Amino acid sequence: VDGQTVVRADDLFSSLFWFLFGAFVTATAWRLEIGPPAAPGPGFFPFWSGLSLCLLALVVTALSAAQLRQWSERLRWRDVYHPRMLICLAAVSGYVAALKYTGFLLGTFLLMAILYGMDGRTSWRAKIVGAAATAVAAYLLFERALAVGLPPGWLRVWP
Amino acid sequence: MAAGLAVTEILSNLSLGFSVALRPENLIYALIGVTLGTLVGILPGLGPLATIALLLPTTYHVPATGAIIMFAGIYYGAMYGGSTTSILLNIPGESASVVTCLDGYQMARQGRAGAALGIAAFASFLAGTGSVFGLALLAPPLARFALRFGYPEYVTLMCIGIVLVTYLASGSLLKAFMMVCLGFILSAVGQDIISGAFRFDFGLLELTDGIPLAPFIMGLFGISQVIANLAAEAEPAPVATKVRELLPTKEEWGLSALPILRGSLLGFFLGILPGGGAIVSSFAAYAVEKRLARWPERFGRGAIEGVAAPEAANNSATGGAFIPLLSFGIPANVTMAVIMGAFMIHGITPGPLVIKDRPDMFWGVVASMYLGNLALLVLNLPLIGVWVQILRVPYRWLFPLILLVCIVGSYSVKHSLFDVGLMLVAGVVGYAMKKYGYEPAVLVMAFVIGPIMEQSLRQSLLLGEGSFRIFVTRPISAIALGVCAALLLSAVIPAVNQRRRAVAGSGTPA
Numbered sequence: 268v269d270g271q272t273v274v275r276a277d278d279l280f281s282s283l284f285w286f287l288f289g290a291f292v293t294a295t296a297w298r299l300e301i302g303p304p305a306a307p308g309p310g311f312f313p314f315w316s317g318l319s320l321c322l323l324a325l326v327v328t329a330l331s332a333a334q335l336r337q338w339s340e341r342l343r344w345r346d347v348y349h350p351r352m353l354i355c356l357a358a359v360s361g362y363v364a365a366l367k368y369t370g371f372l373l374g375t376f377l378l379m380a381i382l383y384g385m386d387g388r389t390s391w392r393a394k395i396v397g398a399a400a401t402a403v404a405a406y407l408l409f410e411r412a413l414a415v416g417l418p419p420g421w422l423r424v425w426p
Numbered sequence: 427m428a429a430g431l432a433v434t435e436i437l438s439n440l441s442l443g444f445s446v447a448l449r450p451e452n453l454i455y456a457l458i459g460v461t462l463g464t465l466v467g468i469l470p471g472l473g474p475l476a477t478i479a480l481l482l483p484t485t486y487h488v489p490a491t492g493a494i495i496m497f498a499g500i501y502y503g504a505m506y507g508g509s510t511t512s513i514l515l516n517i518p519g520e521s522a523s524v525v526t527c528l529d530g531y532q533m534a535r536q537g538r539a540g541a542a543l544g545i546a547a548f549a550s551f552l553a554g555t556g557s558v559f560g561l562a563l564l565a566p567p568l569a570r571f572a573l574r575f576g577y578p579e580y581v582t583l584m585c586i587g588i589v590l591v592t593y594l595a596s597g598s599l600l601k602a603f604m605m606v607c608l609g610f611i612l613s614a615v616g617q618d619i620i621s622g623a624f625r626f627d628f629g630l631l632e633l634t635d636g637i638p639l640a641p642f643i644m645g646l647f648g649i650s651q652v653i654a655n656l657a658a659e660a661e662p663a664p665v666a667t668k669v670r671e672l673l674p675t676k677e678e679w680g681l682s683a684l685p686i687l688r689g690s691l692l693g694f695f696l697g698i699l700p701g702g703g704a705i706v707s708s709f710a711a712y713a714v715e716k717r718l719a720r721w722p723e724r725f726g727r728g729a730i731e732g733v734a735a736p737e738a739a740n741n742s743a744t745g746g747a748f749i750p751l752l753s754f755g756i757p758a759n760v761t762m763a764v765i766m767g768a769f770m771i772h773g774i775t776p777g778p779l780v781i782k783d784r785p786d787m788f789w790g791v792v793a794s795m796y797l798g799n800l801a802l803l804v805l806n807l808p809l810i811g812v813w814v815q816i817l818r819v820p821y822r823w824l825f826p827l828i829l830l831v832c833i834v835g836s837y838s839v840k841h842s843l844f845d846v847g848l849m850l851v852a853g854v855v856g857y858a859m860k861k862y863g864y865e866p867a868v869l870v871m872a873f874v875i876g877p878i879m880e881q882s883l884r885q886s887l888l889l890g891e892g893s894f895r896i897f898v899t900r901p902i903s904a905i906a907l908g909v910c911a912a913l914l915l916s917a918v919i920p921a922v923n924q925r926r927r928a929v930a931g932s933g934t935p936a
Binding site (some may be wrong): 277278280281282285288289292295297299301303304305306307308309310311312313316317319320323324326327330335348349351352354356359360362363364366367368378379382383385386397401405409412414415416 | 487598600601603604607608609610611618620621623625626652653656657658680708787820823825827829830833834837838841846850854862863864877879880883884887888889891892893894
């Protein structure tokens with residue numbers, strides 16, 4: 268299997284996805300009113316962009332399907348995934364969802380503890396101290412110095 | 427007589443610029459810009475584009491002129507930082523620094539990292555200063571010319587920008603054009619500025635103003651890069667190189683002087699052209715030096731000219747790249763598109779009217795570039811030891827901080843956790859796009875110029891009473907369309923011929 272075939276199997280999936288996405292945009296833009304060329308409506312630009320995306324995706328799909336010789340060699344889950352990545356994304360998503368309640372200081376401390384915790388080469392004590400130091404330093408920089416207006420949550424260390 | 431008047435006008439404008447740039451607060455913004463740009467620019471995996479995206483929200487609380495001064499500083503500071511990474515780690519911060527790796531890293535391996543970093547700094551300073559002079563000289567007359575442009579001219583000139591960026595994008599041209607369409611679609615989200623209708627907002631209040639630029643770009647470049655590094659089995663190795671003797675010797679200066687001059691001129695003029703000027707110019711400058719060299723076999727083995735010329739070229743190209751943005755309001759490359767977004771965040775539409783209506787801002791930014799380039803040289807050579815120490819920080823300690831900057835940055839724009847969530851989604855999408863061979867840079871370019879493109883296109887059609895002939899009956903837009911067609915044909919014809927040969931080859935019995 269040559270490199271070309273590997274890429275083309277993935278192209279088939281991704282271009283089909285973009286074709287469906289383009290079709291959805293085209294249909295939605297149609298409902299928004301395209302208008303005549305002399306008075307283009309709000310749907311005019313997204314309609315033609317969506318339609319162009321559909322057509323280009325169709326060409327890529329057709330070229331991929333025509334050249335596809337083998338399905339087995341393509342981008343696998345293991346090629347794009349690593350447990351660290353999933354832990355990180357889950358931790359950040361949880362942090363964002365809970366930030367309103369935990370507040371910046373506590374939330375950031377917990378997030379940093381998890382992210383630093385992924386490092387197997389450092390002691391837990393150092394990780395906890397590092398997480399606390401990062402949270403406090405970030406609070407002082409962003410909230411006190413730059414007045415960003417971070418969510419205080421229920422834990423108000425400073426008024 | 428006319429030339430004398432022009433010089434007097436430039437000098438008078440520059441004195442206005444320096445009076446703005448030398449204000450303490452603007453000096454501080456320039457210093458912060460170049461220092462932050464260098465700091466984040468040297469971090470492996472974060473090039474100038476990601477750096478600017480990451481630091482976009484830091485300018486929200488800053489006055490418009492200060493913000494643009496800071497951004498310009500971040501841009502060329504990050505370019506400088508990128509060369510440090512290329513020389514010490516053999517990891518190009520971005521495509522324009524790829525060539526610097528070839529000889530810069532070899533010099534580092536031979537124990538000449540100091541000389542490589544030193545000549546890169548001096549070449550960047552000289553070329554950067556020269557290109558700012560070129561910017562001051564060329565931007566105002568071009569902007570006066572651009573004032574004659576109407577909507578059709580803007581549509582076709584933006585088409586050239588888009589076609590050139592897709593032309594130079596890595597990978598498939600078809601996929602690049604798909605990303606252009608996607609960028610245009612995403613730019614249409616929110617309230618339509620002409621009719622007031624809400625589009626693709628799905629009833630979400632947060633999307634009525636459109637997809638927020640900063641979280642979107644930070645996600646596509648910053649977060650996706652963190653995900654990519656976490657997904658990789660091995661984390662980027664910290665630098666082990668020792669740096670000493672930063673000042674190049676007399677002999678090294680002798681070898682580098684002409685390459686710096688040639689690289690600066692080449693970089694400036696290639697930088698003006700829309701579509702990745704810094705990348706093309708660094709490669710072109712390297713190729714020219716190799717061609718002109720008495721011993722071309724030295725190239726790739728630690729030739730100092732191989733560092734000096736491309737570094738001069740890519741820094742000179744940054745000054746050149748500001749010309750289309752400030753004269754025509756058209757970004758020459760994706761980084762400029764993000765800087766254009768920064769202008770727009772501050773309620774300023776870059777283009778010919780900026781020079782006319784806000785001379786203090788334009789000339790203040792130009793003057794700050796002189797000072798910023800000087801600050802880079804003065805700060806960076808003594809601080810090189812600090813930058814090397816930062817490169818020694820393991821990535822497992824660095825990525826939580828990058829994530830935190832991204833989170834706070836996107837939250838600070840509108841105090842919206844929705845924006846932070848959107849940034850995470852953009853990060854995952856950006857990572858998937860890279861894995862499947864789609865170019866996020868092209869998407870961002872189209873996303874940024876999408877609203878102007880749409881407005882100009884619709885106004886052109888209104889002007890032309892619905893006829894597309896308006897684009898071919900006006901000379902500038904007709905020429906621009908001709909250039910687009912020629913570029914597209916030059917990209918498509920070789921691909922079609924290659925496919926035809928491949929099909930013919932596969933049909934031939936073995």
